[in-house]
Amino acid sequence: MFESLFKTVVERISSGKRYEKRASNAAFTRQLADAIRQLLHSSDNCDKLGLPPNPSKEEINKAYHRLARLLHPDKNVVPGGEEAFKVLVGAKSALLKSARS
Template sequence: MFQSFYSAIVELCENGGKRPAGGSGFTREQADAIRRIRASKDSWDVLGLKPGASREEVTRAYRRLAVLLHPDKCAAPGSEDAFKALGSARAALLRNLP
């Protein structure tokens, strides 16, 4: 048991703290969210909101997706770009909301 634990730690260190590519390392929900963000046409769509949402709704949607897609926690391909898109969308929306 110690050997497998030690091997897992060494593997994480060698991969820069990321999970090894051998396992999937991501869920279907994460993959679906990345796919939806890539296909989004505007900032509202990136966060999965309807135009006119409040600042609180924008922040809540951002936090939920940020936890789901943070590159340190999600090994899905495209998670870094999707995470950056989330931040940009949130900033754009909050900048234009009263």
């Protein structure tokens, strides 16, 4: 799945094509591809959000908002994006349950 996603990303970037959704343009970027890969292939929730072990609630929320702006299904239609967003929400929820103040 990852190879297919990455191949599609590279092809789209190389050709300059963009996906369109509801009159807005959403293009594949390296940042977007890296975020999807990180969320789908990391082993624990801190890694998924790019956080150190035992993050504070503030750190969790900041990382979540950074990734949510990039991955939100209303903002892009890239393959794997919707699944990555669901993983992001789940990781945030799990981390907030055990976070320090």
